[in-house]
Amino acid sequence: MTAPDSRIKFVETCTSTNDLAHELLPTDSACAIVAAHQSKGRGRLGRAWVSEKNQGLYLSWRCTPPIPPAQGGALPLVAAVAIHQLCDDLGIDSILKWPNDVLVHGKKLAGILCEARIHGDHWHAVIGVGLNLAPPTEGWSQNLNATSIHEEIGVVVDRMLLASRLIDQLENVLRRFKVNGMSWLIAQWTLRGPQLGTVFAHNGRTGSYEGLTEEGAIRLRIDGSIAIVTAGDVELV
Numbered sequence: 648m649t650a651p652d653s654r655i656k657f658v659e660t661c662t663s664t665n666d667l668a669h670e671l672l673p674t675d676s677a678c679a680i681v682a683a684h685q686s687k688g689r690g691r692l693g694r695a696w697v698s699e700k701n702q703g704l705y706l707s708w709r710c711t712p713p714i715p716p717a718q719g720g721a722l723p724l725v726a727a728v729a730i731h732q733l734c735d736d737l738g739i740d741s742i743l744k745w746p747n748d749v750l751v752h753g754k755k756l757a758g759i760l761c762e763a764r765i766h767g768d769h770w771h772a773v774i775g776v777g778l779n780l781a782p783p784t785e786g787w788s789q790n791l792n793a794t795s796i797h798e799e800i801g802v803v804v805d806r807m808l809l810a811s812r813l814i815d816q817l818e819n820v821l822r823r824f825k826v827n828g829m830s831w832l833i834a835q836w837t838l839r840g841p842q843l844g845t846v847f848a849h850n851g852r853t854g855s856y857e858g859l860t861e862e863g864a865i866r867l868r869i870d871g872s873i874a875i876v877t878a879g880d881v882e883l884v
């Protein structure tokens with residue numbers, strides 16, 4: 648049996664692991680909360696993240712990143728690259744979708760919700776990751792285009808081992824980001840992101856993907872000119 652990972656605090660249930668990570672974890676070291684179930688799991692843009700017991704990895708990693716809070720927009724990219732590495736290790740061929748999704752065969756495997764809190768002259772971030780381990784017992788609802796590790800590779804993974812490996816990857820990507828900076832991170836994301844020219848919809852218009860800006864926004868060519876989308880979602884067409 649493997650020893651428990653001292654970086655992780657496990658709870659059976661909570662409202663949201665992001666809430667617990669803000670409240671419970673110490674400020675001075677990077678560590679994580681993992682829950683078997685969340686009663687009020689949160690997604691981006693005010694959406695809910697339905698968190699049925701044991702069907703997903705619900706993890707929130709709290710850290711103090713080596714960047715000013717104004718550059719916190721880099722964190723979803725850090726998390727996405729880390730999750731992609733984790734998928735590679737599992738033999739799952741994933742692709743990143745701006746800003747915060749990890750897709751497999753066009754279906755969502757994982758989502759990321761990053762939050763920050765500032766305390767005087769220091770701050771902390773919480774990187775929340777929801778990664779589908781298996782489909783909901785009633786099956787995916789029709790409006791969700793989602794998949795899970797079990798559906799992709801037919802394996803029931805050990806949740807705590809997966810959590811440990813994800814934290815290893817998060818630490819690794821954050822460390823390399825600290826050394827190499829934003830252009831390195833953008834390059835890493837780009838390697839794992841969509842092909843140039845992929846068509847996305849944004850606010851009712853469609854445009855072809857032209858890469859990310861140095862700040863991590865997405866560039867879309869719409870009607871012959873470049874639009875830079877800094878917030879919200881883009882949808883694969």
Ligand code: BTN
Binds near residue numbers: 662685689694757760
């Ligand atoms: C999204 O795709 O909209 C982001 C989903 C993030 C879900 C995770 S599950 C662990 C953590 N706790 C939450 O309440 N949300 C994040």
